Amino acid sequence: MQSNLPHLQSIFTTDCVIFGFREGELKVLxxxxxxxxxxxxxxxxxxxxxxxxxxxxxxxxxxxxxxxLRGIFMEQLYTFGDLKRHPQGRIITVAYYALLRLDDLKSQPEPVTDYARQAVWHPLNNLPDLAFDHRHIIDKSILKVRxxxxxSPIAFELLPEKFTLTQLQQLYEAIWGRKLDKRNFRKKMLNYNILKELPEFQRGVSYRAARLYKLDKRKYAKVFQNELTFSKD
Amino acid sequence: MQSNLPHLQSIFTTDCVIFGFREGELKVLxxxxxxxxxxxxxxxxxxxxxxxxxxxxxxxxxxxxxxxLRGIFMEQLYTFGDLKRHPQGRIITVAYYALLRLDDLKSQPEPVTDYARQAVWHPLNNLPDLAFDHRHIIDKSILKVRxxxxxSPIAFELLPEKFTLTQLQQLYEAIWGRKLDKRNFRKKMLNYNILKELPEFQRGVSYRAARLYKLDKRKYAKVFQNELTFSKD
DNA sequence: AATATAGTGTGTATTTGTTACACTATTAAA
DNA sequence: TTTAATAGTGTAACAAATACACACTATATT
Known part of the structure; x- marks a missing residue:
């Protein structure tokens, strides 16, 4: 079936917007x-x-x-099929976005593939010019994540397992691009009832020790039964 | 480029979930x-x-x-690429859904294409068994529309140009599958400030003449600047 | 002619969620 | 030990969503 109908044959690719969070800002690989x-x-x-x-x-x-890594949160975003998006003919791309805990990374990403010379985390707010329609794809991803x-609090996918409420708030602020009220944010988050308060504190990052929380996955699943996809099989 | 790399060639299709609304219920073509x-x-x-x-x-x-018709509201839904969705090999489909004013139709739909023997509007709540993974696609469409x-009040795309608030409410009830409070519904809808009250009334349908409204497209566009796509070029 | 029915139409009280806002306690660094 | 930075907390005003009860009218049935 693959070769009979040449005018119906298409090449297609996937492109993946991989988000990470570090130093208070969103990064894209x-x-x-x-x-x-x-x-x-x-x-x-x-x-x-x-x-x-x-x-x-x-x-x-x-x-x-x-x-x-395996088990990364991922979701299909959109399929782009413009005739002119690729200079060598119409190549369709199915775009995905993924959310990654940067702390899980052992080292700087080194591409195994040879189509890439290097892989670098870029801050979302300061991206270079991009090939094809990739800038457009990233913009669409951000809107979706926002x-x-x-x-659906998928933001946790970007944080380490144990995190402080301040970290969580900074993440929301980075994604939404605006400041949030600390007390209101905490009230709302704790009211979701999907966070488990840990006995531990985080020291050394700020002047005062900060309470650590982690996601209560049971309650999380109960409230947000949206089928979230992860890249593990 | 189309013929050099046979293992990268794929056939793909689009499938379209066309919704209509009549007799108080959602229909699918x-x-x-x-x-x-x-x-x-x-x-x-x-x-x-x-x-x-x-x-x-x-x-x-x-x-x-x-x-x-041209100018129908449409939006990309999802791209399905399972290996087994088509018995003759992997065929990728990009699914769309569309919302249609059934009153705009001149007659019963007659397929111009010859791959179809007939085209019939089926009530969404009573669908026959469907080919391929089409049932799955429809289910996903409904969730999206819901x-x-x-x-984003895309529901208007399913109603005639002039409609009563009761019709609008019935439509929402059909899509959400639950009853809504009449007064609250009206209050909310009118508060959006995107409806223009017409001097006319609809007679003959109910015991009492009912006020007609139409969408104020300017205000609608202002409030919901989400790029809505329509099938006209 | 009387009555039942289904639809339209309106206002208010309650609850719930959202926003605005200021101080103390703790720790690190000078 | 003083200074500066951050963590942590509660309440009041406001807005939004919800729950709720009744009056009116055109039509159909008896």
Whole structure:
């Protein structure tokens, strides 16, 4: 079936917007392309989808290659099929976004693939020019994440297992791009009843020791039964 | 580029969940397939995407072929790429949903295409068995529409230009599958400030003449600047 | 002609959620 | 030990969502 109908054949790829959070700001993992077109440009990690491979599987592969991790939160974003998005003909891309705990990374990401010269975390607010329509894809991802964290607290996927409420608030502020009221934020978060207060405190980061919390996954699942996808199989 | 890399070639299609609203219930347009596989089964209208055609364009084509109308509200839903969704090999489908004013239809839909034997509006609550994973696609569409009408009043796309608040409420009730309080519904809708009260009344439908409203498109656009896509170019 | 019915139409009280706002306790660094 | 930075806490005003009860009218049935 693959070869009979050449005018119906299409090549397609996935591109993945991988978000991380560090130093109070959102980061995106970009690769420097080592292939034409756009050789030397920054781009989203992504690759072709094989004809015997699920799209999800292709994304999981890309995530693993770039992070060495499995079980990363990921979700399909949108499929882009403009005729001119790729200079060499119409290539469709199914874009995903993923949320990553940067603390889980052992080291700086080193791309296993050879289509990339390097992979670097870029602050979202200061992105270089990007290949193809990748800037557009990132913008669309942010909008999605922004909307989604207001009805499903996926933000936790960006934090270490144990976190302070201040960290959580800074994360929301980074995603929404505006300051939040500390007391109101805490009230609301604790009212969700999905956080477990830990006996421990975080020391050394700030002047005063800060209470640590972690996500209560049972209650979390109860309240937000939206099927969240993770890149582990 | 199309023929060099056979293992990267995939065939893909779009499938379109076309919703309508009549007699107080949501309807979905289904076709009876005239081709194998699943010949004789009910399925979503959809077709192959040509390699020199935008996905949006393919959907617009399908919408026009089945309704004779342009300018229908449509939005991309999700891209399905399971290996087993099509018995003859992996065919990716980009699913869209569309909202249609049934009153705009001149006549019963007659498929121009010959892959369909007939096209029939089915009540959403009583669907036949469907080909492929089309049932799954429909379910996902409903969830999307349900969520979307709470933050963006796309429901108007299903109503005639002039409508009563009762009709609007019945539509919301059909989409959400639950009764709403009449007074609260009216209050909320009128508070959006996107409805224009008409001097006219609707007679003959109910015992009492009912006030007609129409959408104030300027204010609507101001408040909900979410890029809504319509199938006109 | 009387009556039942289904639909339209309106206001208020209650609850719930959102926002605004200021001080003390603790720790680190000078 | 003094200074500066951050953690942590409660309440009042306001806005929004919800619950709730009744009056009116056109039509259909008896």
């Amino acid at each position: 970009l690769i420097e392309r080592n292939e034409y077109p756009f050789k030397g440009w920054w781009a989203l990690p992504g690759f072709f989808v094989e004809h015997n491979e699920t799209i999800d599987d292709a994304v999981k592969r890309i995530l693993y290659e770039h992070t060495g 909307r989604k964290i207001s009805y | 289904l076709i009876e397939r005239n081709e194998y596989p699943f010949k004789g089964w009910w399925a979503l209208p959809g077709f192959f995407v040509e390699h020199n055609e935008t996905i949006d364009d393919a959907v617009k084509r399908i919408l026009y072929e089945h309704t004779g 969520r979307k009408i709470s933050y």
